[in-house]
Amino acid sequence: MAEAHQAVAFQFTVTPDGIDLRLSHEALRQIYLSGLHSWKKKFIRFKNGILTGVYPASPSSWLVVVVGVMSTTHAKIDPSLGIIAKINQTLNNTGVISSQTQNVISGMLFSTGLWVALIITMRYSLKMLLSYHGWMFAEHGKLSRGTRIWMRLVKLFSGCKPMLYSFQTSLPRLPLPTVKDTVKRYLDSVQPLMDGTEFQRMEALAKDFNINLGPKLQWYLKLKSWWATNYVSDWWEEYIYLRGRGPIMVNSNYFAMDYLYVIPTHLQAARAGNAIHAIHLYRRKLDREEIKPLMLHNTIPMCSSQYERMFNTSRIPGIETDTIQHMKDSKHIVVYHQGRYFKVWMYHDGRLLKPREIEQQMQRILDDASAPHPHEEKLAALTAGDRVPWAKVRKSYFGSGKNKQSLDAIERAAFFVTLDDTEQGYRKEDPVMSLDSYAKSLLHGKCYDRWFDKSISFVVFKNGKMGMNLEHSWADAPILGHLWEYVMATDNFQLGYSKDGHCKGETNPNIPLPSRLQWDIAEECHMIIESSFSVAKSLADDVDFHSFPFDSFGKGLIKKCRTSPDAFVQLALQLAHYRDKGMFCLTYEASMTRLFREGRTETVRSCTVESSNFVLSMEDPKETNEHRLKLFRIAADKHQHLYRLAMSGSGIDRHLFCLYVVSKYLGVDSPFLKEVLSEPWKLSTSQTPQQQVELFQLDKNPEFVSSGGGFGPVADDGYGVSYVNVGENLINFHVSSKYSSSETDSHRFGKNIKRALLDILALFNLSSNKKKSA
Missing domain, CATH: 3.30.160 (Double Stranded RNA Binding Domain)
Incomplete structure (x- = not known):
C-alpha cells in the first residue's frame, strides 16, 4: 500500500x-x-x-522605462518636470548616499512610478472601453466604423500574450438596471402568459412596487453594486445553490457526454488512463495559467474567475447552508468500483503518471476481488439525498478516526472517478433507448456510484464510453465544457491508443498499488444511508429522459436563413411546446454575463408576444407562409435583442432576485416580488456552446461529433431542454421531464421539436440534409 x-x-x-x-x-x-x-x-x-499583476504591461517593460528615463537624464533632459530633482533633494538630506547613487535611485524611483501610472492608465482605459456594449446590438456582419475603431483600441490596450486571469482587474462591474426599466421588461415578458384581468392585476402590483418599495430596495442594491465586485454572484451562489436543502442529484447537478458515435478503445482501464492523464494535463495548464482567456471576436475578454475552483473542490453539507471547500493542490484521485473506494496517487518520481501507468492502476482496481466493507457500497447515496441528514451524519459519524481520513481523501481529491460496471452509449440497433439510458446513467447512475458533492465526477463505463457528472454551485456549464472538449480531443488526437487498444507506453511495476479507503460505518449511520438512497432512487426513477441527435439540418443551413441558430431553435421550442401542451409558458434560457467581472448567468425570457404571434400563425391554417415568415423574423429579432440585453447586464431576473434578497434582509414583504419569484419555469432551456472547434476539425473527422450534455427538469410538470449545435449539420437535444406528471412526455416533446424545426425550415424553401442526400 x-x-x-x-x-x-x-x-x-x-x-x-x-x-x-x-x-x-x-x-x-x-x-x-x-x-x-x-x-x-x-x-x-x-x-x-507578478505577470498578471502588471498586465497589460510586462516586467521587462519596467526596464525599458528605466533605461529611457535614465538616458534622457544623462542627456541633461528632465522628463519628470522637476520630480526627480525633488526626490534627489530628499535623499540628499539623509547625508548617507553619494551624489551619483542619489541620481540613480531618483531616476529609478521616478521610472517605477511612471511605469505603475502607465499600467493603471492602460487598465482604466481598457475598463472604460469594455464598458461599452453597443457593438453587440449591431446587425450581424455589419460593424460600424465607430465599432471597428473601438475594437482596435481594445486590442491596443489589451497587451500581448494574455494569461488566463490577465484581464480580471480590467473587466467592468455588472451594471445595475433601474427598477423602472426592469419592471417594464418584466411586464412585457408575462403579457403573452396572462389574460386581460390577470395582466391588469400584475400591472397594478408592479406600479405600486415602482413607486413605493422598489426605490428603497434599489438604494441598498446600488450601495452593494458600488462596494462589491459583482452585486449578483455571491447571493446567487449562496441562495440558489448552497442553501437548497433538497437533493442536488438531478435537481442541480448536470452531465456531459462522450462522442456520439465513436469509442476510441473498448478497454475500460485504457480509456480511463488516457482521459485521467488528459484531465491532469489541463489542470497543469490551469495552474500555470496557460489557458487563453475566452475572447469574443478574438478581441473582447470574458471573465475567467469560475476556473479557479475546478479541481480539488468539494461541496460540504451543512444544516442551514452548504459550503464550498477548495484545496490549493491535490496529488491523488479517488476511484469507485463495485462498492469499494480506492485512493490513487497521480505522481511518482516527482512527475505525473503517464497514461499507460494510470491504465495499470485502473486495471489493478478492476482486478481487485475484495468485497466492500459493511455498508460501504451505498455510502455515496448520502450525497444524492436531502442535505440536512447528510450534514448531521457527517458531523456525527465522520468527524474522527478512519471515517474522517477516508472522507478527507475523497473531499480533498483532485476529482472523483467511477469505473462503472455497465455498458452505455449509442447503439445502432436501439438508438433511442441506448441514448436515454446513457443520459440517465450520467445524470444519476445508481444513486450511490457517483460522489455528487465533488466538482467533477468522471465516469468510465465497462465498454470504454465515458462522461462526467458535475456539481453546479461553483461554476456553470461552459467552464466544464472547455475542459471536456480538451479532454476528448487530447485523448483521441494527441495521446491515442496502440493497436490492441491499450494506452501507449509501458507499465511501471514500481508504482505503489492503489490503497483501499477504510470505513467503520455504524448501524445507525447505515439506516440514514438507506433512507437517503430511498429518496434519491425515487427521484431518479421519476426522471423521463430523452436524448436524441437531430441530423436533418444544423446551423449551416440555418445561417442561410439569415437568422441566429439560437433564435431558430428557441422559436422551434416555443412551437413544439404549444403543440405539446396547447399553451404558452414561462420559458428560461440561460445566457452568460461573463463580459463583467465574476459574471455568471442571466435569464432570457424566450416566450414573448412576438414569439407567441409566430406560433399562433403556424397553427392557423388560414395564414400564408409569407406572413408566417415575416412574424418569424420579428420574433427572432426580438429574441436576439433580449439575449443581448441579458449579456450586457440589462436582464430582468437577476435584478429582481437581488431586490427580493434585500427585501428579506429588511424584513419587508413585497406582493409583487413574491409573485415574480414564485412563478414556475415550465420550460427551462440551455444551449451548450462549442468553444474549441479547432481541436476536432470536423471537416476532416466528421464522425467525432460531441453529444453535449443535459440536466434534469426544473418544474415537476415542465421540461428541461439542453441542446448543442455540433458542426454545421447536427443538433443534439436532451429533454427531461417527470413520469409523475400527466402533462409531460419527453419522447412526445422530442417528436414535436423535430417537427417544429422542419416546419420552420419549410418557410424558407430550403432543403434539409436528408432531402439533399436523397
Whole structure:
C-alpha cells in the first residue's frame, strides 16, 4: 500500500554501540521529489502573480522605462518636470548616499512610478472601453466604423500574450438596471402568459412596487453594486445553490457526454488512463495559467474567475447552508468500483503518471476481488439525498478516526472517478433507448456510484464510453465544457491508443498499488444511508429522459436563413411546446454575463408576444407562409435583442432576485416580488456552446461529433431542454421531464421539436440534409 510504502522511510534499532539508523533511499527520494514538485508549483504561481499583476504591461517593460528615463537624464533632459530633482533633494538630506547613487535611485524611483501610472492608465482605459456594449446590438456582419475603431483600441490596450486571469482587474462591474426599466421588461415578458384581468392585476402590483418599495430596495442594491465586485454572484451562489436543502442529484447537478458515435478503445482501464492523464494535463495548464482567456471576436475578454475552483473542490453539507471547500493542490484521485473506494496517487518520481501507468492502476482496481466493507457500497447515496441528514451524519459519524481520513481523501481529491460496471452509449440497433439510458446513467447512475458533492465526477463505463457528472454551485456549464472538449480531443488526437487498444507506453511495476479507503460505518449511520438512497432512487426513477441527435439540418443551413441558430431553435421550442401542451409558458434560457467581472448567468425570457404571434400563425391554417415568415423574423429579432440585453447586464431576473434578497434582509414583504419569484419555469432551456472547434476539425473527422450534455427538469410538470449545435449539420437535444406528471412526455416533446424545426425550415424553401442526400 502507498501509505505503508512511505511509512518505512526511517528504520532504527538500538545496539550496545548506539543507535543503528538505516535510511530508505527510495522513500527519501520520493520525499525530495515531492517537495521539489511543491516548490516548483509555488514558484510558478508567484511568477504568474507578478505577470498578471502588471498586465497589460510586462516586467521587462519596467526596464525599458528605466533605461529611457535614465538616458534622457544623462542627456541633461528632465522628463519628470522637476520630480526627480525633488526626490534627489530628499535623499540628499539623509547625508548617507553619494551624489551619483542619489541620481540613480531618483531616476529609478521616478521610472517605477511612471511605469505603475502607465499600467493603471492602460487598465482604466481598457475598463472604460469594455464598458461599452453597443457593438453587440449591431446587425450581424455589419460593424460600424465607430465599432471597428473601438475594437482596435481594445486590442491596443489589451497587451500581448494574455494569461488566463490577465484581464480580471480590467473587466467592468455588472451594471445595475433601474427598477423602472426592469419592471417594464418584466411586464412585457408575462403579457403573452396572462389574460386581460390577470395582466391588469400584475400591472397594478408592479406600479405600486415602482413607486413605493422598489426605490428603497434599489438604494441598498446600488450601495452593494458600488462596494462589491459583482452585486449578483455571491447571493446567487449562496441562495440558489448552497442553501437548497433538497437533493442536488438531478435537481442541480448536470452531465456531459462522450462522442456520439465513436469509442476510441473498448478497454475500460485504457480509456480511463488516457482521459485521467488528459484531465491532469489541463489542470497543469490551469495552474500555470496557460489557458487563453475566452475572447469574443478574438478581441473582447470574458471573465475567467469560475476556473479557479475546478479541481480539488468539494461541496460540504451543512444544516442551514452548504459550503464550498477548495484545496490549493491535490496529488491523488479517488476511484469507485463495485462498492469499494480506492485512493490513487497521480505522481511518482516527482512527475505525473503517464497514461499507460494510470491504465495499470485502473486495471489493478478492476482486478481487485475484495468485497466492500459493511455498508460501504451505498455510502455515496448520502450525497444524492436531502442535505440536512447528510450534514448531521457527517458531523456525527465522520468527524474522527478512519471515517474522517477516508472522507478527507475523497473531499480533498483532485476529482472523483467511477469505473462503472455497465455498458452505455449509442447503439445502432436501439438508438433511442441506448441514448436515454446513457443520459440517465450520467445524470444519476445508481444513486450511490457517483460522489455528487465533488466538482467533477468522471465516469468510465465497462465498454470504454465515458462522461462526467458535475456539481453546479461553483461554476456553470461552459467552464466544464472547455475542459471536456480538451479532454476528448487530447485523448483521441494527441495521446491515442496502440493497436490492441491499450494506452501507449509501458507499465511501471514500481508504482505503489492503489490503497483501499477504510470505513467503520455504524448501524445507525447505515439506516440514514438507506433512507437517503430511498429518496434519491425515487427521484431518479421519476426522471423521463430523452436524448436524441437531430441530423436533418444544423446551423449551416440555418445561417442561410439569415437568422441566429439560437433564435431558430428557441422559436422551434416555443412551437413544439404549444403543440405539446396547447399553451404558452414561462420559458428560461440561460445566457452568460461573463463580459463583467465574476459574471455568471442571466435569464432570457424566450416566450414573448412576438414569439407567441409566430406560433399562433403556424397553427392557423388560414395564414400564408409569407406572413408566417415575416412574424418569424420579428420574433427572432426580438429574441436576439433580449439575449443581448441579458449579456450586457440589462436582464430582468437577476435584478429582481437581488431586490427580493434585500427585501428579506429588511424584513419587508413585497406582493409583487413574491409573485415574480414564485412563478414556475415550465420550460427551462440551455444551449451548450462549442468553444474549441479547432481541436476536432470536423471537416476532416466528421464522425467525432460531441453529444453535449443535459440536466434534469426544473418544474415537476415542465421540461428541461439542453441542446448543442455540433458542426454545421447536427443538433443534439436532451429533454427531461417527470413520469409523475400527466402533462409531460419527453419522447412526445422530442417528436414535436423535430417537427417544429422542419416546419420552420419549410418557410424558407430550403432543403434539409436528408432531402439533399436523397
